[in-house]
Amino acid sequence: MRMKRRDFLSLGLSTAALAACSKVANVPSTTSIATPVAPNRGTNSTTLRLGFQPPYVAVYALREQKLLEKAFAGQSTNFEFRRLLSLKPVTEAISAGAIDLGLGGTPVAAIASGQPIRIIALVERSPKTHALLVLPNSPIKTIxxxxxxxxxxxxxKSYYFAGKVLERAGLKENDVKWVQIENDAGGAALLSGAIDVWGTWDPFYASAEVAKEVVPLVDGEGYQLNYVAxxxxxxxxxxxxxxxxxxxxxxxQALTWAKDNRQAAVNILVKENKLSPEAASLTLGRRNLIFEPPNDEYRQELINQSQLLTRLGLIKQKPNWDRAIDTTLAKTIAAS
Structure with missing residues (x-):
């Protein structure tokens, strides 16, 4: 079941309730984005287009610190940043040739389906940033x-964290009714009763939690490693x-800056995502920023994810991780 904003109205969700989404998950809902960085002058002109999601503070640091301009000094390169709300729009944009690089959880299902995606670096390991959320007065108290x-x-159904939670509790995927709904609309759907539980991640999770509109039924700790790639x-x-x-x-360099300048990084999240300072601080506090090439632990997590998705019938064949993972590009940089 895929749910869009117009579908909320048929479920009895008023325009006012839609506006409540901004209160529950106080993050701009637009999926379009960014102004290209002006190119340096040089003989060859190229463009590097990055698709990213709201919580990745290093992307904002890249722009504010002008780190790409410094890295590409002397070359005529355009840099475009496109803000997208979840992983699927990022992978779709890559496959369509609309962007070149993306940030997010590994798109296992997309790679399994043959989409031309290759993983080149790990930039987070943050399991606690995901949660299944319910209303404070919800009758749902256990998994x-x-x-x-x-x-x-x-x-x-392809949300690995939720699938893992259900499996460990002895529930099958058809024991729940799956509603596919974007992050900027999930909070309003939960408030209205259109859904009973909301699976999401920071900063949407942090905003809802700080506003005391929701409580976590369970977070990702112990269920997924949540590497961001x-x-x-x-x-x-x-x-x-x-x-x-x-x-x-x-x-x-942007990751190092964010770790060394925590308050400035929080301030960037506040400004760029229209978050409260409390939600921005909570979002950054749950994120373990790293930079390293794909490692064995990560590869095993991908194998686990693909096995679960295969059992659920959501992918027909397991991805070829030897083809989908490149460790060489990040190795030298990680060591420097």
Whole structure:
């Protein structure tokens, strides 16, 4: 079941309730984005387009610190930043050739379906940033109580965290009613009763929690490692390895800046995402920023995810991780 804003009205959700989404998940809902960085002057003009999601503070640091301009000094390169609300729009944009690189949880189902995506670096390991949320007065008190309930999230049945939670509790995927709903609309749907439980992540989770509109039934700790990866379109990576490495170097510097300048990083999240200071601080506090090439722990997590999705019938074949993972581009930079 895929739910869009117009569908809320048929479920009895008023315009006022839709506006409440801004209160519950106080993050702008637009999926379009960013103004290109002006190119440096040089002989060859190229463009590097990045799709990212709201909580990735290093992207904002890249722009504010002008780290890409420094990394690509002397070259005529345009940089475009496109803000997208969840993983699926990022992978769709990569496959359509609308962006070159993306940030997010690993798109296992997309890679399994043959989309031309390659993973090149790990930039977070943050399990506690995901949660299944319910209203404070909800009758749902345990995972077993989810049976027969409507579970909304952007990925539907392919949301690995939710699937793992159900499996461990002895529930089957058809024991809940899956509602595919984007992050900027999930809070309003939960408030209205259109869904019973909301699967989401920071900053949407943090905003809802700080506003005391929801409580977490369970978070991702112990269910998923939640590595955040940098990945890209295979043909772009193969044709532009030097540009990709320069981008990785700049992104690593942005991560270091965010870790060394916590309050400034919080302030960026407040400004860019229209978050409260409390929600921005909570969002950053649950994120473990790293920079390293894909490792064995990460590969095993991907195997676990693909096995679960195969059992659920959501993918027909397991991805070829040897083809989908490139450790070479990030190795030198991680060691520097």
């Amino acid at each position: 077993a109580d989810l049976k027969g309930k409507k579970l909304g999230n952007p990925s539907g 940098l990945f890209g379109r295979i043909d772009y990576i193969e044709k532009n390895p030097e540009a990709v490495q320069k981008f990785l170097q700049a992104y690593k």
